[in-house]
Amino acid sequence: MKIVFLDAISMGDVSLEEMAALGELECYSSSTAEEARERVKDADVACLNKVIVDQAFLDAAPRLKLICEAGTGMNNIDLKLCEARGVVVRNVAAYSTDSVAQITWMHILNLTGRAVHYQEFVQSGAYSRNPVHVDFAHPFTEIAGKTLGIVGMGAIGQKVAAIGKAFGMEVIYYSTSGTGHCKDYPCVPLEELLERADVISIHAPYNERTAGLIGYKELVQMKPTAILVNTGRGGIAVEAELAAAIEEGIIAGAALDVYVTEPLPLDSPLMKTARQFPERLLLTPHIAWFSREARARLARGMEDNIRRGW
Numbered sequence: 001m002k003i004v005f006l007d008a009i010s011m012g013d014v015s016l017e018e019m020a021a022l023g024e025l026e027c028y029s030s031s032t033a034e035e036a037r038e039r040v041k042d043a044d045v046a047c048l049n050k051v052i053v054d055q056a057f058l059d060a061a062p063r064l065k066l067i068c069e070a071g072t073g074m075n076n077i078d079l080k081l082c083e084a085r086g087v088v089v090r091n092v093a094a095y096s097t098d099s100v101a102q103i104t105w106m107h108i109l110n111l112t113g114r115a116v117h118y119q120e121f122v123q124s125g126a127y128s129r130n131p132v133h134v135d136f137a138h139p140f141t142e143i144a145g146k147t148l149g150i151v152g153m154g155a156i157g158q159k160v161a162a163i164g165k166a167f168g169m170e171v172i173y174y175s176t177s178g179t180g181h182c183k184d185y186p187c188v189p190l191e192e193l194l195e196r197a198d199v200i201s202i203h204a205p206y207n208e209r210t211a212g213l214i215g216y217k218e219l220v221q222m223k224p225t226a227i228l229v230n231t232g233r234g235g236i237a238v239e240a241e242l243a244a245a246i247e248e249g250i251i252a253g254a255a256l257d258v259y260v261t262e263p264l265p266l267d268s269p270l271m272k273t274a275r276q277f278p279e280r281l282l283l284t285p286h287i288a289w290f291s292r293e294a295r296a297r298l299a300r301g302m303e304d305n306i307r308r309g310w
Contacts, residue, residue, distance in 0.1 A: 002063075003045040003306065006031040010049040010070055014295040018303050019047075033057075040064060045306055053077040058085050065310045068302045071289070072096065073233065075206055088310040092301030094155045096289035101159040103288035104201055104231045107255035111227045112199070114140045116279045141225075144168030149197030151190075151213070152204030152232060153182040160201055161185060172196060176204040176213070194221040199229070206233035216241035219250050227253040231288040234259040243269040246281050255282035262286055 001023035008016070008027040019025055023045070031039060036051050037060035044063055049070040051057075058064065058081060067077060069091040082089050110116065121127050121135055148164035150157040150173040161171045161184070171185040172193055180187025190213075193200065200222070204210045214228070215238035222228070228251060230237050239260060245251055256270065263285065264270065274281045 001044045002042060004039050004043040005047040006036050006039060006051045007049050012295055014299050016299060022306050047302060050076055055081060068305050070298060070302060073205055090305040092298050095297040095301050096294040097155045097159050099291035099294035100156050100231050100288040103257060104160050104229055105163055107229045107282055108199055110282060111253045111255055112140060112143055114138060146198035147172060147196050149193040149200045151202045152176050154203060157203035158182060176210050194218055198226050202230040202232040202236050204232050204236060206235055210236045212238050216245060219245040222251050225252050229255045231257045240269045243273040246273050246277055253280040257284045257288045258286055
């Protein structure tokens, strides 16, 4: 069995020795579309993270039986075409739940706790010159008693919600599929969530229902004191419109870990806004899923998917 990993750079320093023991493993740091087609021509299994699987890819891989997505989201794979070709596709669900929830709350606490401001206040020497022992001019607000609105109440959304509940927050959510499966918290329409929530956290897949779900029209429905966090998928919140809302003070702040184009282009409106308002717009480089532990679980999950065969 020949296994080809087309963009193994996504795994970082995680060992793939157990995967190599399952067959003949070829690992490539990254692959262009053309390189990918050449490299899968005699593969039985293709492991990939961002490589696009389309008709040209499948046409180039007549022996291919299994595609292992090195992650949870499968936007990059034409699932219907794979099914028609008899190619099994498997992802690894829930490997990053704890990791993403942790980074989500890092962003929420940094924004609500004004971490960037306080760090700068001390490091700049302003605190040392302050006549009193505290920065009275910039108080923060407690999240206990506030409302946390989750967009997409899957495994990660439920983990984020449970942490919010532990902080004493009221939790509500919007189901992007239209079916509120989670009965632990109230499922509300998007308009109600936008109006009520003090913190909105996005944990939905990117699809035809969520593309551009939150743009300027939705942002103006939020409280001016509210914040928005997206560790779900880029494109669910409209980037240019979110940047404008931050600059205009429509909402208090936002934090993003995912983007339409990754890495984030230097000319993105988000970059300009983050430089202008570093306390109100926090940007991280799509690392919420990338803890050492999560990547180890991902590798083991992919190996299990290969062992299951097709």
